[in-house]
Amino acid sequence: MQTTTLSFHNFHAHGALFTNVLRARRESFIVQNKWDLPEVDGMEFDQYDTPQSRWIAVHEFGRVLAGIRMTPTTARCGIYSYMIRDAQLGLLNSIPANLLYHEAPVSPHIWETSRVFIARDVPGDLRCQVQRDLMNEMVGAARTEGATTLLGLCPAVWGRWMRRIGFQTEPAGPALDIGGVLNQAILMRLGANLH
Numbered sequence: 001m002q003t004t005t006l007s008f009h010n011f012h013a014h015g016a017l018f019t020n021v022l023r024a025r026r027e028s029f030i031v032q033n034k035w036d037l038p039e040v041d042g043m044e045f046d047q048y049d050t051p052q053s054r055w056i057a058v059h060e061f062g063r064v065l066a067g068i069r070m071t072p073t074t075a076r077c078g079i080y081s082y083m084i085r086d087a088q089l090g091l092l093n094s095i096p097a098n099l100l101y102h103e104a105p106v107s108p109h110i111w112e113t114s115r116v117f118i119a120r121d122v123p124g125d126l127r128c129q130v131q132r133d134l135m136n137e138m139v140g141a142a143r144t145e146g147a148t149t150l151l152g153l154c155p156a157v158w159g160r161w162m163r164r165i166g167f168q169t170e171p172a173g174p175a176l177d178i179g180g181v182l183n184q185a186i187l188m189r190l191g192a193n194l195h
Helices: 017-032 083-088 124-144 158-164
Strands: 002-006 054-060 063-072 110-118 149-155 176-178 181-189
Touching: 002 017, 002 124, 017 054, 017 063, 017 110, 054 124, 063 124, 083 110, 083 149, 110 124, 124 149, 124 158, 149 158, 158 181
Parallel strands: 110 149
Antiparallel strands: 002 054, 054 063, 063 110, 149 181, 176 181
């Protein structure tokens, strides 16, 4: 099992890994969760998959087991910035505007995490290791980019399992039903983690 941080600078060195991440996202979000998201050629993508973002993949023998997208909160692409902020500003109909307790931050030291998934067919005895590898790679990549805090929208249960694998998070907003899944915005301050 490997973990890789992808960017527009290194796609060429990793073969089909990026497209495999987008295919795994489609399987997780469109097929499994039945979310109405853009897709082409079996890949899920949106307006936040830009050169400003980074993608974390846990993979083995070409198969993507888990993934996450990271975007700086300073990102701009047309009218869009980053998913949580744009939802708060009312630009996204599929995510409630009241997802945060406070105004969405814009800071080079805060990155957003989104499109977090673990493939449904990852066996139970491997899931904890996949989660740990995904989070360790995410934290390492965030620190490389100069981030001190991560802001994410993820299934509400993730805060609990993140504590179980050694990461400290705090709620940044209320738990909300988004597309049939109970989600919550969370903050992770990287200095508070031992990884």
